[in-house]
Amino acid sequence: MEAHISQIIQEKEFFLQPENWRRWKSSHGQDSIIIENAEFKDFDFSYIDFSNVKFIGCYFESCTFKWTNLISTNLSHSSFLLCDFSGSKLIASNLSHAEFRKCNFENVNLLTAILNDTAIINSDLTSFDLQSFNLIGITLDLCDLRKQNLSGKNLTNASLKRVDLRGANLEKTLFNGANLADSLFEDATIRGTQFKQSNLTGIDFSCQDLSRVNFECAIMRGCDFRDADLSGARMANADITNSSLFNAETIGWDIRDIKCEFAYWDRDSTVKTEYKIHEFERIYAESLIIELKYDFRLTANEIATLPILIDHLQACHWGVALRLKSVRDIAGGALVQLVVDEAGNYSLNDLEISLKEEASRIQKAQLALRADRKMQKRFKEAVAGIKDQFWPRLLELAAEHEIDQVRNFCVLFIDLKGFTQWSEGVVSEKLSLFRGLLKPILEKWKASYPNMEGDSLRATFRSARAASECACMIRDVLMAADFELRIGIDLGQVSIVHNEVTEQSDLEGNAVSMAARLESMAQAGEIIVSEKVKHYAEQETHDFEFTPRKCQLTKAIGNRKAGDWMNIYHLTRKVE
DSSP states (O other), X not given: OEEEOOGGXXXXXXXXXXXXXXXXXXXXXXOEEEEESOEEESOBOTTOBOTTOEEESOEEESOBOTTOBOTTOBOTTOEEESOBOTTOBOTTOBOTTOEEESOBOTTOBOTTOBOTTOEEESOBOTTSOOTTSOOTTOBOTTOBOTTOBOXXXXXXXXXXTTOBOTTOBOTTOBOTTOBOTTOBOTTOBOSSOBOTTOBOTTOBOTTOBOTTOBOTTOBOTTOBOTTOBOTTOBOTTOBXXXXXXXXXXXXXXXXXXXXXXXXXXXTTSOSEEEOOTTHHHHHXXXXXXXXXXESSOOOHHHHXXXXXXXXXXHHHSTTEEEEEEEEEEETTEEEEEEEEEEETTSOHHHHHHHHHHHHHHHHHHHHHHXXXXXHHHHHHHHHHHIIIIIHHHHHHXXXXXXXXXEEEEEEEEEEETTGGGSOHHHHHHHHHXXXXXXXXXXXXXXXXXXXXXXXXXXXXXXXXXXXXXXXXXHHHHHHHTTOOEEEEEEEEEEEEEEETTTTEEEEESHHHHHHHHHHHHOOTTOEEEEHHHHHHHHHHOSOEEEEEEEEEOSSOBTTBOTTOEEEEEEEEEOOO
């Protein structure tokens, strides 16, 4: 039997004396009491026994439930505003699809309560333990969850906007698909936590340990990562536009297909650095490793074909630079690892897929070579004759082949100070000494496209670390020889063109112009580098210190206008 509440029970006077309710309830014996779509405002239900009662779709405003018995009560689809539940018993109650706004839950017993799609908004939940509840899809917007233990909990698709999680234990917590926009995370424990596809807009993660945290496909626009540890963090396909990254640790982070229209790398987050599509990824990503597995052990002939494989892959992917990292035996076959030094204009994810697809075709060709004994013999003879017969010419062809290509280089520009004040008698002698001192240093650090004009030098390097190491050595050697010099370094895309005057390869591009501008901003004995060089070098080594400085451009370069302020850095080697 079911007993639907009468109109009189909705009157305040009925509950002035708890005995009224007890008499009415006992008069219905074992009937199921159902109260549907009723409205209660300013009611005092303190100490009343509502156990097993069904309040379906009801509205309660400013009601008091102090020490009320709500055991096994059905409150589904009901709404509560400014209600006081302190000391009440909600054991085994059904709160599915119910909404609680600005309610007091002090000393509430929610043991085994059903919280499916429940919304608790702008309420203090610090006093009770959420560990025993199913929190998938729950709404806890604006709630106080300070120091809560949510370790290992699944809050997938939960709404947690502007939640206070300061000091909370979030170790191995699942926030996949959750909305955590503008929440507070100060002093929270975030280890092994997953934020896949979550909304983390505007969160302050500064100084947090976020190492190896999963942020894949998350929206993190406007986040503060200053002094945070992002080493090993998984941020593929995430959006970090408008974030602050000063002094963030980024070694080993995964930023494949990351989205970043602009970011701030200075301490005060005032200097905006803009990025084109995939540019942030190309500059700051760890080197991509391509693994090629063979179902057979590689012979000497097959190993000799690896440079051909690499050359073919580079030819099929314009602007991509590869190198062989290792060849080793594994169970049942071999593993070849290739390092992607330059990703061209590709996203790393697309490039990895494309390289593996093309490499699989070459692997079949290598296997075919194994089956053809005559071709094997001819190939072996040809390889043996390459060094003497073809190698010198191949080097010349390589230089010719590079014409009109675009690559990412570190460009180093050096200029001697006081050259115009030298007397005619010493100019020739000093320039000869200058060039003689530079040549072995450039060879040591494998500088490419060196160009010496009078008292200046321009050279390129494959990495920011090599350029920085070379610059420090050049400065130390030349200053010891009483030369005063200035050095500027920038990193960016450089076009390799044919110089019709010198009939040799030459370089063009914004990075070339910017390196010259940085050199002119340096004082005697200084090495000045761009923001890109600083952050790329910091990923490779911790041997350098970068002192920030602001400077104004005197001439436009690329999308930078004359008069624009930019961050530059004075590079020095750390003293051991």
